Amino acid sequence: MELNHQLGEYLDQVPINKERYQCLVGKLIYLGHTRPDIAYAVSVVSQFMHAPSEAHMDAVNRILRYLESSPGRGLMFARHGHLDVEGHTDADWAGSVTDRRSTSGYFTFVGGNLVSWRSKKQKVVSRSSAEAEYRGMAHEVCELLWIRNLLRELGFRPKHAMQLNCDNKATIDIAHNLVQHDRTKHVEVDKNFIKEKLEVKIIKVSFVKSEDQLADVLTKAVTCRVFHSSLSKLGIDDIYAPT
Structure with missing residues (x-):
């Protein structure tokens, strides 16, 4: 998500095809069950399913571009010797x-x-x-x-x-x-x-x-540095990233 975004419902917003928007966001919600890195962004765009605008679709396209750039990113599980x-x-x-x-x-x-x-x-x-x-x-x-x-x-x-x-x-x-x-x-x-x-x-x-x-990263849009630093601490890695 863009930093300090102002996504909301406005009187002068330009409406778009509702069915296409709902279809895309529905798929993103499903994908969010295994991709915590898009959880906040998807929660924001899903709030406008009833009346999407061009600004909301731009945010969805931004999520799709991010996913396209990181197809191998996901949770990596390791044994740490405890169940805390x-x-x-x-x-x-x-x-x-x-x-x-x-x-x-x-x-x-x-x-x-x-x-x-x-x-x-x-x-x-x-x-x-x-x-x-x-x-x-x-x-x-x-x-x-x-x-x-x-x-x-x-x-x-x-x-x-x-x-x-x-x-x-x-x-x-x-x-x-x-x-x-x-x-x-x-x-x-x-x-x-x-x-x-x-x-x-x-x-x-x-x-x-x-x-x-x-x-x-689940409550607000953050900078790229903070975002990627948090992903590393969460154990979210990219299997295609160069070692």
Whole structure:
């Protein structure tokens, strides 16, 4: 995606063939199940299926050109000698120019390998960045719990708490603070849900610097340097790339 893109719905936008747009985006959504590098871009263009414009199609064509230039890129799995579960969660506050809803995203690792990811616009408008981050964190906690239960059913019992990384200190403070105040009333359900998992030591929340936040590429358009650096850390390689 173009950096600082302003994709949205405008009164003067030029409409295009809806069926062709929906067909292309539908195929990209299907491909996104194995290509986390296009997750954010596809989540953006899929928001305009009902009324696509030339600007939206340009964004789709940009994704197609990227895919054409990297046909061998995908997830590479390796053995790291452990089955630790770790998550990265992030949110872009009020990123949508149309309705000012936030976009949240998460990556989940098992044994050092990326196994699940999600980039999605939130259903309600968040009144602060901490609220947006907290709603995104709740979604990742649910994913971590599901993976933990799946591993237990397969006979792999977790040895310690699952690591959850977040780059918002206010969100982490709210997760560990029992006091209710104006900043937490509107996310009270999510707050108590996460607090409960922290108390029984199923998860532990840690702060990471923004430059080390892998989930950044799921919430906003980033520079080429940051994008490719994140892909390397996620274990996404190109089998056709020169060694």
